[in-house]
Amino acid sequence: MSSNYEENITLPNGKTVKVYTGLFINNEFVDSIDRKRFETINPATGKVIISVVEASEKDVDIAVEAATKAFNEEWIHVNGQERGKLMNKLADLMERDIDELAALESLDNGKPYAVAKSVDLPLTIDVYRYFAGWCDKIHGKVIETQNDKFCYTRHEPIGVCGAIIPWNFPLLMQSWKLGPALACGNTVVLKTSELTPLTALKVAALFKEAGFPKGVVNILSGFGPTAGAAIAHHMKIDKVAFTGSTAVGRTILKASADSNLKKVTLELGGKSPNIIFADSDLDEAVKWSYHGIFFNHGQCCCAGSRVYVQDSIYDNFIEKFKAHAQSVKVGDPFHDDTYQGPQISQRQFDRIMSYIESGKEEGATLLLGGKQHGDEGFFICPTIFTDVNENMKIMQEEIFGPVVAIAKFKTVDEVIEKAHLTTYGLAAAVFTKDISRAIKISNSLRAGTVWVNCYNLFNANTPFGGYKESGIGRELGKYALELYTQVKTVQINLES
Numbered sequence: 001m002s003s004n005y006e007e008n009i010t011l012p013n014g015k016t017v018k019v020y021t022g023l024f025i026n027n028e029f030v031d032s033i034d035r036k037r038f039e040t041i042n043p044a045t046g047k048v049i050i051s052v053v054e055a056s057e058k059d060v061d062i063a064v065e066a067a068t069k070a071f072n073e074e075w076i077h078v079n080g081q082e083r084g085k086l087m088n089k090l091a092d093l094m095e096r097d098i099d100e101l102a103a104l105e106s107l108d109n110g111k112p113y114a115v116a117k118s119v120d121l122p123l124t125i126d127v128y129r130y131f132a133g134w135c136d137k138i139h140g141k142v143i144e145t146q147n148d149k150f151c152y153t154r155h156e157p158i159g160v161c162g163a164i165i166p167w168n169f170p171l172l173m174q175s176w177k178l179g180p181a182l183a184c185g186n187t188v189v190l191k192t193s194e195l196t197p198l199t200a201l202k203v204a205a206l207f208k209e210a211g212f213p214k215g216v217v218n219i220l221s222g223f224g225p226t227a228g229a230a231i232a233h234h235m236k237i238d239k240v241a242f243t244g245s246t247a248v249g250r251t252i253l254k255a256s257a258d259s260n261l262k263k264v265t266l267e268l269g270g271k272s273p274n275i276i277f278a279d280s281d282l283d284e285a286v287k288w289s290y291h292g293i294f295f296n297h298g299q300c301c302c303a304g305s306r307v308y309v310q311d312s313i314y315d316n317f318i319e320k321f322k323a324h325a326q327s328v329k330v331g332d333p334f335h336d337d338t339y340q341g342p343q344i345s346q347r348q349f350d351r352i353m354s355y356i357e358s359g360k361e362e363g364a365t366l367l368l369g370g371k372q373h374g375d376e377g378f379f380i381c382p383t384i385f386t387d388v389n390e391n392m393k394i395m396q397e398e399i400f401g402p403v404v405a406i407a408k409f410k411t412v413d414e415v416i417e418k419a420h421l422t423t424y425g426l427a428a429a430v431f432t433k434d435i436s437r438a439i440k441i442s443n444s445l446r447a448g449t450v451w452v453n454c455y456n457l458f459n460a461n462t463p464f465g466g467y468k469e470s471g472i473g474r475e476l477g478k479y480a481l482e483l484y485t486q487v488k489t490v491q492i493n494l495e496s
């Protein structure tokens with residue numbers, strides 16, 4: 001491994017961590033053909049952390065070549081048990097390096113170190129272990145047809161899978177793509193977000209250390225319109241999995257149609273409704289609803305950004321919700337008690353501030369926040385709008401920041417109708433002590449996940465994905481295996 005692509009950097013907590021900066025192709029960190037690099041920024045300070053090698057279309061070609069060769073010549077011959085052992089070994093190594101990975105995730109993304117270590121890393125590791133368990137349990141069926149015929153199916157890998165991931169959960173999104181892809185016997189070319197390239201490269205080194213054959217996992221840092229588009233259009237990539245904005249998701253689907261009709265899975269935006277009934281445990285509803293929108297600084301596709309509160313408890317809820325917001329700590333991601341760090345970039349900061357302006361202009365009441373926190377980095381105070389109506393932009397569009405819109409409702413029918421008034425359908429939540437109401441409403445909500453008396457619960461074995469314009473396909477759980485295998489039917493004539 002060339003030392004040109006390894007550097008030690010000092011973290012805000014005084015510790016030193018080794019980072020990798022090259023493109024990871026064929027188990028080596030290498031330069032790009034164009035020898036270009038780009039800088040990654042610490043969102044808590046706005047200052048450069050380090051520069052990494054930038055992939056272009058030509059580098060995507062090289063990575064696809066490596067993944068194709070690895071698929072045909074090596075990975076296809078590695079059986080499920082062996083694949084499972086390798087994935088468990090990777091999970092062991094991530095556990096060994098959990099402090100460094102969490103610190104680097106916090107530095108590059110701005111999420112609190114304590115959250116990265118207690119939430120992102122454990123679930124990432126669980127995802128690899130969960131899919132490691134599936135490696136030797138993927139099989140087809142025997143199908144009875146006629147007595148003199150024998151028919152069976154095989155669940156075969158798709159081949160070379162492209163993955164394009166976002167910046168809000170860099171390690172988790174890497175595992176959501178790589179876990180099922182590798183378990184099913186595919187090879188992968190993954191592009192990280194240009195805003196958060198560092199942790200995936202560190203995990204790349206662990207893939208090599210775990211003993212994965214070269215070319216099975218290739219990780220590229222680079223930009224969407226160049227390296228990302230090259231993956232989406234590539235004639236030798238058999239499937240692409242994308243997580244990001246609905247706008248880019250559409251271009252991915254078009255790219256498939258314009259190229260080789262590669263299979264496409266999309267996990268896109270959301271504007272999730274969170275419905276609080278008068279009979280709910282109010283303190284619990286406040287706590288979970290706060291977490292529902294402000295976790296990860298509002299940068300979650302499933303964020304509960306539209307909160308509907310039944311009229312008889314509305315004032316009480318608002319008062320408690322505001323008090324909760326005032327009690328959480330916004331600031332340095334490396335402080336133990338920080339709940340909310342900075343937004344990812346100046347661009348996102350500006351975008352969120354423009355939504356806040358539109359909320360004010362359209363007549364919503366700004367109850368709290370609405371401004372920058374501190375004077376360095378991309379921090380925004382937790383922002384609460386009340387008196388919001390369905391036509392306002394802040395009620396319709398995904399803000400992807402620490403901004404919540406709260407509205408009142410009277411009846412079940414009214415709130416269900418309002419809940420469905422956006423083009424999204426990723427998640428929803430209901431707070432009530434009435435179990436039959438909870439189930440009836442969960443059944444009628446057009447969303448891929450419904451949380452009842454909780455929010456943001458994720459497990460490696462529970463599927464996640466969108467209705468409507470929130471996506472195509474389900475990640476995690478057994479359902480994800482269907483997206484990374486294709487079924488072959490074999491018909492045998494026993495009489496010949």
Ligand code: ADP
Nearest residue numbers: 165166192193194223224225228229244245248
């Ligand atoms: P956000 O707006 O939240 O940054 P994006 O959807 O733009 O989300 O980005 C998610 C991922 O998609 C990133 O890895 C980004 O580089 C990539 N991306 C952006 N534009 C394109 C594109 N035209 N083709 C392929 N990938 C893209």
